[in-house]
Amino acid sequence: MDDDDAREPLTPVEVFGVDVREMRQARKMSLRGLATATGYSAAYVSKVENAKLVPSARFAEGCDRAFGTGAVMARQRQVAVAGDHPSWFVPYLQRERRATRILNYSTLYVMGLLQTPEYARALYRMGAARFSASTVEAKVAERAARRDILDRLDPAPPVLWVVLHESCLRVVVGGPGVMMRQIERLLEDAERPNVSVQLLPFSVVPASDSPFTLLATTGTPTVLHADGPQGGRPQETPALTSSACEIYDRLRAEALGHSESVTRIRKILEEYAP
Numbered sequence: 001m002d003d004d005d006a007r008e009p010l011t012p013v014e015v016f017g018v019d020v021r022e023m024r025q026a027r028k029m030s031l032r033g034l035a036t037a038t039g040y041s042a043a044y045v046s047k048v049e050n051a052k053l054v055p056s057a058r059f060a061e062g063c064d065r066a067f068g069t070g071a072v073m074a075r076q077r078q079v080a081v082a083g084d085h086p087s088w089f090v091p092y093l094q095r096e097r098r099a100t101r102i103l104n105y106s107t108l109y110v111m112g113l114l115q116t117p118e119y120a121r122a123l124y125r126m127g128a129a130r131f132s133a134s135t136v137e138a139k140v141a142e143r144a145a146r147r148d149i150l151d152r153l154d155p156a157p158p159v160l161w162v163v164l165h166e167s168c169l170r171v172v173v174g175g176p177g178v179m180m181r182q183i184e185r186l187l188e189d190a191e192r193p194n195v196s197v198q199l200l201p202f203s204v205v206p207a208s209d210s211p212f213t214l215l216a217t218t219g220t221p222t223v224l225h226a227d228g229p230q231g232g233r234p235q236e237t238p239a240l241t242s243s244a245c246e247i248y249d250r251l252r253a254e255a256l257g258h259s260e261s262v263t264r265i266r267k268i269l270e271e272y273a274p
Contacts (some may be wrong), residue, residue, distance in 0.1 A: 011221065014051040015078055016060075021049040023067045050164030051094060052110065052234075065243035091234050092225050094213075097149055099158045101216040104247050105208065107165045110182060111148070112143050114162070114189055117184040120144070122174030150192065161196045163251045165206065166262075169199075169268050176272045183269045190262050199264050207250035214244055 024034050024045075031042040038045070038059050048055045060077035064070060096102065096113075104111045109123060120143045124136045150157050152168040164186075172179055190197040200206055224235040224244045235241065256264060 003240050011053075012076075013091070016055060016073075017049045017051045019076065020045070020055075020073070023063070024049075024211060027067065027211055028091060028114055031044070036067055037066035052091065052269045062133060064069060082263055092213075093224075095215045095217070095223050095234065098217050099215040100218050101159045101161070101214075103161045103214040103216070105165075105213070105248060106168050107206075107210055107211045108167055110164070110168050110186060111162060111213070112238060113146055113147070113160070115143060116178075116182050116185045117141075119173055119179045126173070150189070152193070157192075157194050157195050159196075160192075161198075161252075163198045163200055163248070163255050165200045166202050166268075169265065174274070180272045183265060183272065187262065187269070188263075191257070196258050196266070197261055198252060198258060199261035200251065200255040201264070204254050207254060208247050209216070212244060214241070217233065228238065242255070 012135055020034075024031075029037075031045050035042040035045050039062060042138045044059070048059065057074065057077060058161070061071075062071045063073040067073065102113070103114075109115075110119065112120070115123075117140050120140045121136060124139050150160070161218050169179075169183060173182070186197065189195050204245070210226060212224060215223045215225065221236050222245065224241045225233075226235070226244075
């Protein structure tokens with residue numbers, strides 16, 4: 001098997017970026033030239049071409065005008081952001097699959113990568129009542145599929161470190177039965193050699209009250225992802241990622257150790273038993 005065969009297939013967002021670059025270069029157009037034609041900055045065009053952000057509809061339409069491609073790029077952009085994931089979350093998913101280290105701090109809910117289908121379903125039903133039953137099931141299936149990175153052999157699965165605030169185990173999502181299965185899953189995952197779980201008990205005032213995730217990939221800058229009311233955005237600014245790493249180190253120092261955390265989580269599990 002050669003190197004090309006071993007590579008993962010390009011994601012739709014990556015395909016869009018490659019096509020923009022090839023069309024631009026075929027027309028002997030510079031980054032600045034396409035930026036001017038679309039009304040965006042050269043830095044924005046570069047990030048789109050390198051799949052570091054999801055293109056806006058206006059940018060795709062501007063590309064069609066600049067390239068003379070009718071509505072080809074606009075339609076391709078729709079494909080790139082299609083599915084049940086919001087467009088702002090697509091870059092996170094891309095980085096999650098490539099990450100060699102994932103450092104997560106959860107304050108209210110167990111992180112998506114470790115959720116059971118029942119737990120995820122309950123969250124979608126509570127937080128997004130506008131979704132149809134079929135849409136909810138599609139979202140649950142997609143979230144469950146993300147777990148395959150924990151079981152892959154080549155490349156090796158990422159090192160996953162989770163600092164879990166005790167609230168995540170006390171907020172009853174879907175009822176006691178759902179919580180029991182979720183906590184059991186959490187304990188099962190904690191047995192993986194590449195997974196570390198630390199519980200931050202109520203008795204500790206945490207270094208941060210906002211959840212966030214740090215994604216590290218060999219050879220590339222660490223990326224910070226923090227959710228907000230309008231969704232989340234990846235941040236690569238060194239000052240921001242460095243500050244987040246320092247906060248994460250403090251959270252790990254404040255939390256219980258892995259073994260002690262597992263013991264405490266088992267006791268919480270017993271509280272949900274009928």
